[in-house]
Amino acid sequence: MKLLIVDDDPLVxxxxxxxxxxxxxxxxxxxxxxxxxxxxxxxxxxxxVLMDIQMPVMGGIESTKMIKKEFPSIQIMMLTTFRDEKNIRLALQAGAEGYLLKSAPIDNMAAQIRALTSGTNVLDPDVLKTIIEPTREALEGLTGRETGIVELVAQGLSNKEIGEQLYLSDGTVRNMLSIILDKLELRDRTQLAIYYWQRKRNMLP
Known part of the structure; x- marks a missing residue:
C-alpha cells in the first residue's frame, strides 16, 4: 500500500x-x-494520503478538494490535532474518507489506514463527539431493521459484522445500506454515522 504523508512540521x-x-x-x-x-x-x-489541515501555501482542505477532483481513486485520511466542528465538516465535505487525530497510537493509525483502503470510512470517536449541529431529518423515516443497521454502522461495524449480528448476508446488508442512504439523502457510511450521533446527542436531556 502506497502512502503519501503531508505535514508542514518536518518532525511529524x-x-x-x-x-x-x-x-x-x-x-x-x-x-x-x-x-x-x-x-x-x-x-x-x-x-x-495522510493530510494535515493547516499548512502554508495550500492547506489540507483545499488540497483534498483538488486531489479528489484530479485523482478520485486516492483516499484521503485527515490526520490533525484539530477536532473543532468546522474543520471536521469542511474536511468531509471536501471528500476526505477519514479523520484521525495525531494523538492516535501508531498501531491504531495503521489499522485505520488499512480499514480505509478496505472500504470503511474512518472517523475517530473523539472527533464524532464534537459534531453537535442539529439535523432536520428523522430516523422515523426508517424501519426498525434499518434503524438497527444505522446503529451498528455508527458503532463502526463492517457489513460482514452487521450481517453476523442480524443474520443477514453481506449482499442484503449492502442493499439495505443503499436504501437507507437514499432515504436519508446521505452519501456514505461516514455521513450516516455522523447523522446517527447527531440524533442521539439531540435526544439527550
Whole structure:
C-alpha cells in the first residue's frame, strides 16, 4: 500500500514516515510539506494520503478538494490535532474518507489506514463527539431493521459484522445500506454515522 504523508512540521512528517514505514504492507512514497506539494506528488498514485489541515501555501482542505477532483481513486485520511466542528465538516465535505487525530497510537493509525483502503470510512470517536449541529431529518423515516443497521454502522461495524449480528448476508446488508442512504439523502457510511450521533446527542436531556 502506497502512502503519501503531508505535514508542514518536518518532525511529524519524518516520524510518521519512519513509524509507518516499518509496517510490512506500507510503502511511504513521499513526504510533502504543504497541500500544493501533495497534489503534485499524487502523480505517483499513492493509495492513501495522510493530510494535515493547516499548512502554508495550500492547506489540507483545499488540497483534498483538488486531489479528489484530479485523482478520485486516492483516499484521503485527515490526520490533525484539530477536532473543532468546522474543520471536521469542511474536511468531509471536501471528500476526505477519514479523520484521525495525531494523538492516535501508531498501531491504531495503521489499522485505520488499512480499514480505509478496505472500504470503511474512518472517523475517530473523539472527533464524532464534537459534531453537535442539529439535523432536520428523522430516523422515523426508517424501519426498525434499518434503524438497527444505522446503529451498528455508527458503532463502526463492517457489513460482514452487521450481517453476523442480524443474520443477514453481506449482499442484503449492502442493499439495505443503499436504501437507507437514499432515504436519508446521505452519501456514505461516514455521513450516516455522523447523522446517527447527531440524533442521539439531540435526544439527550
Amino acid at each position: 512528517g519524518q516520524s510518521l514516515q519512519l513509524l509507518l514505514g516499518k509496517e510490512e504492507d506500507f510503502d511511504v512514497i513521499g513526504v510533502a510539506v504543504n497541500g500544493q506539494e501533495a497534489v503534485e506528488l499524487c502523480l505517483q498514485q499513492p493509495d492513501v
